Amino acid sequence: MKALRYYGNRDVRLDDNVSEPAISEPTDVLLAPQWCGICGSDLHEYFDGPTVCPTHPHPLTSETLPVVLGHEFSAIVLAVGASVPNVKVGDRVCVEAMQRCSKCVNCLSGHTNLCVLGPAAYGLTGLGGGLAEKVVVPFNQVYKLPDNLPIEYGALVEPIAVAWHAVELSGIKPGMTALVLGAGPIGIAVIICLQAMGAKTVIVSEPATARRKQAENFDVDYALNPMEVDVISKVKEIVNGEGVDRTYDCSGVQATFQASIDALAASGVAMNIATWTKPALYNPTHALNRERVLMASCAYISRDFNAVLKAIEDGRLKGLDKMVTAKIPMKNTVSVGFDGLINHKDKHIKILCSPIT
Structure with missing residues (x-):
């Protein structure tokens, strides 16, 4: 064959x-x-x-x-x-x-x-x-x-199951707010899973114009260009002044990793879905001061x-x-x-x- x-x-x-x-x-x-x-x-x-x-x-x-x-x-x-x-x-x-x-x-x-x-x-x-x-x-x-x-x-x-597993593992609940970092294939899958699970506000941060437009085609509430706006400040302005309930790093670079933590409200969850090719710098105080949680998700199980x-x-x-x-x-x-x-x-x-x- x-x-x-x-x-x-x-x-x-x-x-x-x-x-x-x-x-x-x-x-x-x-x-x-x-x-x-x-x-x-x-x-x-x-x-x-x-x-x-x-x-x-x-x-x-x-x-x-x-x-x-x-x-x-x-x-x-x-x-x-x-x-x-x-x-x-x-x-x-x-x-x-x-x-x-x-x-x-x-x-x-x-x-x-x-x-x-x-x-x-x-x-x-x-x-x-x-x-x-x-x-x-x-x-x-x-x-x-x-x-x-x-x-x-x-x-x-199969790729949507990857996103579903991560979103469910993060503990998303109807009415919560979320930031997705990266609008590639998994980022888009995370968007539609968040919408299916009842997220109130879905914000996307993506520097590439074409991918940002792709995210807009999926009816995200806000599509931000991190090269033009301060994503953390803008996210806090959009929601409650504190931060979003959940973040999903689908890019796996230092900037998105840091943003995934700093954009969180107190007790929020930062979910890493990206595969990394090199270590990231991380100051645990960024999580400690607001009791933020850093998690990671791997693939899926049958339930997904x-x-x-x-x-x-x-x-x-x-x-x-x-x-x-x-x-x-x-x-x-x-x-x-x-x-x-x-x-x-x-x-x-x-x-x-x-x-x-």
């Missing part, structure tokens, strides 16, 4: 002789990926890696380079094992990509995103991925799509997928169609997709690739 595989730094190849996966366990589901999103993790691996992609046999998958890419994907069910209870042949589905051992203390306590043998995910650490013609996944990581969701937008469920799909089905999660800024064939993933997100990132939120076109 054809599959897009990662061999190493800046070395991704479309191979046409990859062995086809097959059902080997009664709980397996054989899928035909239809659409797959390009994630920032894919870009990090391509330009800076390998970091997550294994150069030695991975403790969960036993695989090493090359590995199939693609962890944000929707698919059609081709076949099911004898003990699969939740999907049938022909169903349209999305996939919870995070792999787990299901035996460690974290997995057994429900924190499968923090498996001690991780981080690991389909499309990064082996056992196939969404940028291939076929993949096998355990039934409990496969979810039927709502009837009102076109299959291409099913590829957005169920919550996102329900919120899509009942209409609380809106604007998924506006998140997709390009659809391309799998063969153009690097030349058009990676290039577009790196060199023309102001024009894109999410680029979807298809193994069937």
